[in-house]
Amino acid sequence: MFKILVLQALSNLSDDQAGSVIQVRLSLMRLPGLSLSEKVPDAKPNRLLKKALAHRLWS
Template sequence: MVRPPLDAVMMFKILVLQALYGLSDEQAEYQVRDRLPFMRFLGLGLSDRVPDRTTVWLFREALVTAGAMEGLFARFDTALKERGDLTLPPVPPDPTLYRHRRGTTARSCRVCSTPTPSTAGC
């Protein structure tokens, strides 16, 4: 049985959360499961499926490959400015470059040489 695809708007909202909070894909998955405000922002209920880190990574890669990542963030930032809300950093960070080992602090985080979900040792 094939799962239905996840909503593209919800997936983009996860990228927004990552940009705002500096979250890696793994951290984003955990925080969405853990924080009710994040779930509400994404339109998820307690029993809804939360995208895993690989799904987030694949979505980001699809946007980058299509050349749509910066354009989407620019349009989102423009919409925020027009409403008078906070704005995002000028370039969306790539949280896949930073992987944290469990039980470590951000200071001991290292940059992975290959930003993939299967990067060993990160």
């Protein structure tokens, strides 16, 4: 999941866009360690991870 956040930051993608881009581009599935048979996480886990990281950093 953290690698997906890095991809989002580098590519300036929203949570929803990140999932779509990873599904379309097979080369990007390798970055977070997903195989072709695995489902790409939707936007909700990305949002929750961002919220948790922000809470830890700023608390």
